[in-house]
Amino acid sequence: MTSTFRSFLGGVAAVAMMAGGTLAAQAADWKYAFEESLTEVQGVYATKFKEAVEANSDHTIQLFPYGTLGESADIMEQAQAGILQFVDQSPGFTGALIPEAQVFFVPYLLPTDQEHLARFYKESKAINEDFSELYAEQGLELLVMFPEGEVAMTTKEPVKSCADLNEVKFRVMTNPLLVESYKAFGATPTPLPWGEVYGGLQTNIIQGQENPTFFLYSTGIYEVTDHITYTGHNNFTTAVMANKDFYDSLSDADKKVIEDAAASAYDYIVEYQKGLAESELKKIKEAKPEMTVTVLSEEERACFKEAAAEVEAKFIEMTGESGKAILEQLKADLEATKG
Known part of the structure; x- marks a missing residue:
């Protein structure tokens, strides 16, 4: 990435943070990018997340499917810079950023049983506590990880x-x-x-x-x-994250809206994938x-x-x-x- 583009990202990030963070008490328009199309698993999850947020707050969410904002590396940079409020990215791409996330590529670690996986991602201490800290160190608030099916x-x-x-x-x-x-x-x-x-x-x-x-x-x-x-x-794993500065600037009420939306979308996507x-x-x-x-x-x-x-x-x-x-x-x- 060129220094000029980095400067541009920094400038846009400042505006994005103001719109999405310090003015969070007012209605805001948040941006969410992911690595698949709108009709694929990540897109279906994002749509349900958007619906839940918009049904329970005055905020709106713009969804950006794969390719609209660049490749995976591009959307991660934009999320860390605060241009995007939310990003869905597989540990396959965040592994260079968070080396421990590569654990999801240790062969035969994860079972093929989808019911077991659904419980695991929801209840795992490693995911919900240990990884949350590792993602936070990179300026990211880990909201949820979920499975997308056997590879x-x-x-x-x-x-x-x-x-x-x-x-x-x-x-x-x-x-x-x-x-x-x-x-x-x-x-x-x-x-x-x-x-x-x-x-x-x-x-x-x-x-x-x-x-x-x-x-x-x-x-x-x-x-x-x-x-x-x-x-x-x-089994393919993906992770939904928020820019941490943005997330930390939100009111408790807005944080709850996001957490509830992430949880309800998780329950939906697990059911959606049965037989897919x-x-x-x-x-x-x-x-x-x-x-x-x-x-x-x-x-x-x-x-x-x-x-x-x-x-x-x-x-x-x-x-x-x-x-x-x-x-x-x-x-x-x-x-x-x-x-």
Whole structure:
């Protein structure tokens, strides 16, 4: 980012903070950006959040779907600068900013059971206390984290083991631990912003990528790959944040409106996603009958699970005692919320 643009951000941020913060007792227009389209999971959550805020206050919220304000790095900078009051961004992109957030990319840490995940994200001490402090250090108020579904690999060639990923250029988010994960899986990890993925697959610059099932359909990424593989290695996590200076400047009444909106939207999105992966996979099969869909057996997953231990050790090496404590707390929270 150029110094001129940084100066511009600073100037706009001052105005945004005045409109969204010190004048919060009056009706304000707040801005909320996210990484997906309005009809995808983050967009549906944002819409419900907006509806709840506007129903219970005089404030209004403008929603900015993916691409309208730039890539993921751009909207995070705008949120930290106070230009945006709210932002939804996956730990996959905040991992460089908050290294401990990379814990969500330790393979096989999170279960595939959606009911268990719904309890975990709502009740986890690591998320609601420990991560709140880490996000605050970066000028962000963590409002909620929620799951978006089991991650599936899409590739040009079938994948039945780690050996099948050998020399495959596999797109990953710009996240150091995700890079290490795909190295451990045997692939050649290739960090790319989302805007370059479809074209990269089309031109064979990359030969694979991972995302939740609904996203494979809504983005049309299935059109440029031939095989969908479920290894059970991860569930996509996202986080909704507010600019902390803005949030701290609000009245207690406005903070409650936001907290209640975040909670009600969470409950809605968890219900909304039930059966979503199955319905979107059905649409993919109808649109592209030749697409193969494979759920790996426990035996076939063995090499990926072996690699997970290596990635977990790498996470602790990257993040030190802080990361180790977060990892241990997450494991304890997962055990406590098993049901």
